[in-house]
Amino acid sequence: MAIQQRTAFFILFFSISYIPSLAVILRTTDKTVWANEFETIELTCLIESISTNNPRIEWKKIKKGVVSYVYFQNRISGDLEHRAQLREPANLLILNTSRSDTAEYRCEVAAIDDQRDFDEILISLAVRVKPVVPRCSVPVAVTVGTSSELHCLENEGFPAPQYSWFHDNEELPLDPKNSIKFINSSYTINSDTGGLKFRRVRKEDAGEYYCQAKNDAGYSQCPPQKMEVYDVDILGIFLKSFGAVVAVICVTVGVCHAHKHGCFSSKDQEGNNYKLPAQDDGVDYGDADEGHFRHKSSFVI
Numbered sequence: 001m002a003i004q005q006r007t008a009f010f011i012l013f014f015s016i017s018y019i020p021s022l023a024v025i026l027r028t029t030d031k032t033v034w035a036n037e038f039e040t041i042e043l044t045c046l047i048e049s050i051s052t053n054n055p056r057i058e059w060k061k062i063k064k065g066v067v068s069y070v071y072f073q074n075r076i077s078g079d080l081e082h083r084a085q086l087r088e089p090a091n092l093l094i095l096n097t098s099r100s101d102t103a104e105y106r107c108e109v110a111a112i113d114d115q116r117d118f119d120e121i122l123i124s125l126a127v128r129v130k131p132v133v134p135r136c137s138v139p140v141a142v143t144v145g146t147s148s149e150l151h152c153l154e155n156e157g158f159p160a161p162q163y164s165w166f167h168d169n170e171e172l173p174l175d176p177k178n179s180i181k182f183i184n185s186s187y188t189i190n191s192d193t194g195g196l197k198f199r200r201v202r203k204e205d206a207g208e209y210y211c212q213a214k215n216d217a218g219y220s221q222c223p224p225q226k227m228e229v230y231d232v233d234i235l236g237i238f239l240k241s242f243g244a245v246v247a248v249i250c251v252t253v254g255v256c257h258a259h260k261h262g263c264f265s266s267k268d269q270e271g272n273n274y275k276l277p278a279q280d281d282g283v284d285y286g287d288a289d290e291g292h293f294r295h296k297s298s299f300v301i
């Protein structure tokens with residue numbers, strides 16, 4: 001701020017007094033620069049006025065409060081060593097930008113023959129990073145009428161991506177109410193967090209889902225995953241199988257019960273009890289019926 005005011009003051013001073021410039025004054029075309037990762041970007045440090053022939057030019061990188069040299073003693077150093085060049089008059093050209101280049105860069109020019117012999121300019125560079133394939137979670141099977149939530153997450157993209165969801169390759173509008181096709185669907189999409197939430201799943205919501213994470217650097221999407229929607233029938237099937245389990249338990253309990261009775265009534269006939277099934281398998285059902293009847297009567301209990 002103070003520097004800007006000083007610069008303004010000098011501009012004002014020299015334009016009013018018509019004295020030839022004796023100050024080094026810098027200017028940039030962009031104080032906030034966005035670049036896509038792996039592309040080339042030029043940070044401009046233009047010299048508005050200078051009287052010194054060989055000014056000392058330096059570039060520094062300021063990241064999280066740590067200052068390091070980028071251009072010092074006429075050469076590029078640090079992590080930009082083989083990726084940057086100085087271009088006339090004092091611009092910094094960064095080749096193949098990396099996400100780690102996101103920082104503030106300060107161009108400093110010292111001109112000893114000028115009255116005002118120093119100026120600097122701060123430029124902030126943000127390197128956009130294309131999202132990688134997001135992690136998506138889609139439930140394999142849900143029951144009609146229940147709620148369901150699908151998730152999508154991507155952590156690399158910069159700035160943070162916006163999420164959208166696709167159902168059978170068709171993008172789901174943010175609000176189903178705005179679409180003829182999805183008007184009856186109960187979903188909501190949170191494009192910041194990647195959540196796709198169904199309040200009440202319908203049969204029509206079944207299908208393949210995938211999510212897309214997108215920012216200014218590009219987009220990526222996860223492979224489609226199938227979500228099946230079952231009728232309430234599944235409940236019936238479940239109850240039937242549950243009933244079967246109960247029946248099996250009853251039979252088991254019943255058999256045990258009957259067996260117990262058998263044990264109590266004829267403890268000394270234990271040996272004969274083993275032969276009873278063999279008798280049941282025989283052609284003569286006359287005696288066996290009695291045994292069956294006993295079993296049946298114990299079912300009723």
Ligand SMILES: *[C@@H]1O[C@H](CO)[C@@H](O)[C@H](O)[C@H]1NC(C)=O
Nearest residue numbers: 037038039095096097098099
């Ligand atoms: C750019 O940098 C990345 C690493 O950040 C490297 O993998 C890639 O090969 C580089 N590309 C070129 C053209 O130098």
Ligand SMILES: *[C@@H]1O[C@H](CO)[C@@H](O)[C@H](O)[C@H]1NC(C)=O
Nearest residue numbers: 179180181182183184185204
């Ligand atoms: C939505 O529901 C209404 C009323 O139940 C029905 O008339 C209409 O056909 C449905 N639309 C779609 C696209 O399913």
